[in-house]
Amino acid sequence: MRAILLALAVLLPAVAFAGAPQFGFQSWFGGFDKAELQIGFATYQANCARCHSLNLVSPNELQTLGLTPAQVTALLAKGKPVTKPEAGGAVAGDLSLYEAGHRHGASAVFDLMTGYRTALPNMTMLPGHYYNIAYPGGQIAMAPSLKPGSVMLADGKAASVPVMAHDVAAFLAWTADPTLDERKATGLRAILFLLVLGVVGFLVMATRMTR
Ligand code: HEC
Structure with a gap:
């Protein structure tokens, strides 16, 4: 029994922490990091909104991130799906639920955003396409879009491309599942409640047996 x-x-902690997640919210009890989400939102606005919409994100939800109503209005005014005729009409789809439809969605977006490389000399590139090692087939009709210097951090420094990629990926996980935090908190409360109930039940039984 003791063994x-x-x-x-x-084993349990080993399973829980195996493959340390790149994103806090992917762990069992981890939630979203509001500071990251705000940088992710700023990244989306500066680098993605001119091509990709976020139609399913409501203004009220965005305000829970600490955005002012004016910022929310500015966001919702932007963003219409763009097509690229030179790339066979590839469409920049709505990103609201993109990560909900993809396993490890946040990691996939991070990999895509940081996956651009210079095409090798022997590659035949399709017109309007860019070499990206994270994209199936290696050729995507989306240009590298994270511009260094486009997002400023609280300390006055510009966010690096990997930081923008990470935080925009976290932001899109949030748009796909904004109630994740609430559900995890409820789950944790339920577990604590059951634990307390178990201890009380045990004590009641124990006192009865010693009588
Ligand atoms: C200049 C327009 C443009 C900008 C800016 C842009 N995208 Fe895209 N994006 C596209 C197009 C076009 C596609 C479709 C690519 C294809 O089908 O080959 C696409 C596809 C995608 C996909 C889907 C890839 C897949 O699995 O099919 C994701 C995710 C994505 N973009 C995220 C972003 C993010 C995040 C940003 C901002 C950091 C961004 N995009 C900025 C045009 C753009």
Whole structure:
């Protein structure tokens, strides 16, 4: 019995923390990081909104991120799906739910945003396409879009491309699932409640048996 308990004590944390997630909210109890989401939103506005819409994100939801009503209005005014005729009519789709439809969506967006490379000399590129090692087939009709210097951090420095890629990926995880935090908090409360109930039940039984 003791050996089993010991094995569980070692294995459970190992399973929980295996492959340390790139994003806090992908872990069991981790939630969204508001500061990251705000940088992600700024990144989206500066670098993605002119081609990709976020039609399913409501103004009220955006205000919970700490955005002013004016910022929200500015966001919603932008963003219409763009097509690229030179790239066979490729469409820049709405990104609201993009990550909901993809396993490890946030990691996939991060990889895509940081996956651009210079095409090798022996490659035949389709017109209007760019070499990206994270995209199936390696050729995507979206130009590298994270512009260095387009987003400023609180300390007055410009956000680097990997930081923008990370935080815009986190932001799109939030747009795809804005109630994740609430659900995890409810789950945690339920677990704590059951634990307390278990302890009380055990104590009641124990006191009855010693009588
Ligand atoms: C100049 C217009 C333009 C900008 C700016 C732009 N995109 Fe795109 N994006 C596209 C187009 C066009 C496609 C479709 C590509 C294709 O089908 O090959 C696309 C596709 C995508 C996809 C889907 C890839 C897939 O799996 O099919 C994602 C995710 C994406 N963009 C995210 C972003 C993010 C995040 C930003 C901002 C950092 C951004 N895009 C900025 C035009 C743009």
